[in-house]
Amino acid sequence: MSAPGPDRDAGLQPERTRLAWRRTTLACSVVAVLALRQALRGSGSPVELAGAAVIALIWLAFLWVAHRRIRELAAGRPRPLALRAALAAVACTTALAVFAMTVIL
Known part of the structure; x- marks a missing residue:
């Protein structure tokens, strides 16, 4: 199969991919909020607060990556x-899942 030429019409693929990134960002946000809620529900020890800070940092890093990709997909090519x-x-996704599981358990 040959590579597409420079005049190839991408169709709706970039739009579908952009929407998939938005859905993934929403799912990541929900997981981060639930993990933060669980982490801050405890006694407020420094370990729990540090865990909540790590979860927030991981979430922000994922938002940065996703936002950059969504902006790139808005271009014509x-x-x-x-x-x-x-x-x-x-x-980010793996770390968020690991930290969320450690907070829950």
């Missing part, structure tokens, strides 16, 4: 997702 951005999104 978006560039492919950079490996560094993909790894950052995976790392």
Whole structure:
């Protein structure tokens, strides 16, 4: 299969991908809020507050990666997702899930 030419019409694929990033950001936000709520529901010890701060930082990092990608997809011909951005999104998602599970347990 040959690579698409420069005059290729991308159709609705960038729009669908942009909407998928928005849904993923919303899901990540819900998980972060629930994890923060659970972390701050405790006694307010320094460990719990540090965990809440880490969860907030991970959430902000994911929002930064997602926002950059959503802006790139708004262009007429978006560039492919950079490996560094993909790894950052995976790392944020995994770290948020790990921290959320440690807070819950």
